[in-house]
Amino acid sequence: MTGHQGLALALFTAFVSITLAITVWAGRRRTSSEEFFSGGRLFSPLENGFAITGDYLSAGSFLGVSGLIALYGYDGVLYLVGFLVAWLGVLMLVAELVRNCGRFTLADVLSARMSARPVRIASGLSSITVAVLYLVAQMVGAGSLVSLLLDGEAARARTWTVVGVGALMVFYVVCGGMRATTWIQVVKGALLLGGSIVLTALVLTRFHGNVSDLLRAAAQGSGRGGAYLRPGLRYGGSGVARLDFVSLGLALVLGTAGLPHILTRFYTVPTARAARRSVVWAVALIGAFYLMTMVLGLGAAALVGSGAVRASNAAGNTAVPLLALDLGGGAGSTGGTVLFAVVGSVAFATILAVVAGLTLASSASVAHDLYGSLRRRRSGPSAAPDAREVAVARLAAVAVGAVAIVLTLYAQALNVAVVVGVAFAVAASANLPALLFTLFWRRFTTRGTVWSIYGGLVPSVVLVVFSPVVSGGSDAIFPRLDFAWFPLQNPGIVSIPLGFLAGWLGTVLSRAPADPGRYAEVEVRSLTGAGAA
Known part of the structure; x- marks a missing residue:
C-alpha cells in the first residue's frame, strides 16, 4: 500500500468512525416515528440548510460534474446551471407549502385532498424509483474513487467498496434515523465546502488569480482548443x-422540486418559515460550491489534461482526485499524498451522507406510504402504529440497499452526473406534475393524481431502459448489447410533458369531481400553516 493509499484509508476510517458514533448517539434518542422520519423537527434553519447542502451536493456534483467540465468544457458547465437554477423553483413554489401540508413524505402532501390509498401507493413507488437511481449514481462514484486509490486491484476494490457503502448506509438509517442522517449531512457539507475552498484557492494561486490564463490553459490541456x-x-x-x-x-431545472430525499428535509424544521430560511441558506452554500466546481473542472483540464482524466476513468469521475494529486506536488510527493487523501476522504463523506438520506427517504416511502396504506385498508385507521412503521422502514432500508448494490455493479462505466440527470428526469416527470397540480389546481382529482404519477414514471423508466444509458455504447450499463431505440440519454423532454398531460387528462375524465371544501382546507393550511404537523 502506497503513502496516499494508507493516508486516505486512515482519513476515511476516521470519518466513518465519527459518523458511526453520531449514529449510535442519535439512535439512543429515537423514540417514535416522528424522531425516526423527521428528527423530531428540532433543527434550525442554518443546520437544515447545511444538511440540505450535504444531501444535494452528491457524487454527481463533486466527481461527475467536475469530470464533465474537465472533458467537455462549456457543455459540462451547463450541468451546474441546471442544478442551481432549480432551487429558485423550490424556494418560491415548494418549500413552505410542502412543510405545511405534509408530515414525513411527498405522499402526505398529495393525499391531503385525495383518496389516500391509491395516491400513496403511486407516490411511494415513484419515490423509491427515484431514490434507487440516485443511489446507483453515488455508489458508482464510490467505486470510481476506490479504483483510482487501489489501482492494482481495481475491479475487486470497486465491488467491495459498493458492498461496503451499501452496508454503511443501511446501518446509518436502521440505527440512527433522520437525526443521525442530518448530522452526518451537516458534517459532510462542511467538509465538502472546506475541501473545495482549499482546492479552488490552490488552482487560482497556480494561475496567479488570472482566470483568463486558467481558461486558456484548460483549452490547451483539453486537446480541443477553442x-x-x-x-x-x-x-x-x-x-x-x-x-x-x-x-x-428540463430535467435538472424541474427535477429538484420532485426529489423525495430533498422534500423530506423540509419536515425536519419546526415551521414553514424555517423551511424557507433553510432553502435560502442552501442556495447560498450550493451556489458557492458550484462556482468552485467550475474552477476545479477547468483546473483538471489545465493541469492534469483531459486525456489523462479520460485514461484514468472514461467517464471523468476521477478528475478532482487527480487534480488534488497534481496540486500537492504530483505522485509520490508528500503534499500530493496528503491532498489526494483529503479529497478522497471528502468524496467518501459526500457519498455516504447522500446515500444515507436517499435510503431514509425510500424506506420512509415503503413504511409510511406503501405499508401504512395497505395495513390501514385491512385493519382500520389505527393499524399502522409508530413502532410498526419504524420496524418496516428498517427492513425496507436493507432491501433498498441490496437492490442498489446489485444495480451499481452493472453501472460502473457510467458518469455519475449522467445517472443523476436520469434520476432528476424521473422525479420531474412523476412527482413534480402531481405536486404542482395538488397545490395549485382546484379541479385536480384522485384519478388525475394517480395518472400523473404513473403517466410520468412509466414512460421515463421505459425510455431510459431503451436509451444509450443502458445499451448500445461502450459506456452503457450493458455495452455488449444493443436494444436502444430511444436516441436520447435523458428522457425528460418526452416524459415530463407526458406527466403533466396525464394529470390533466385523468382529471377531466374523472367521474367524481374534486371536493372544493378539501381544496380550500389544503389551500389555507399550505399558505398559513394552520393545522400543520
Missing part, C-alpha cells in the same frame, strides 16, 4: 445531441 470553451463539444454536432441537451436542462 472548441472546449464553446457550446457543442458534448451536446452539439447533431440535432439529437442538441435535443438531448434541452431534455437534460
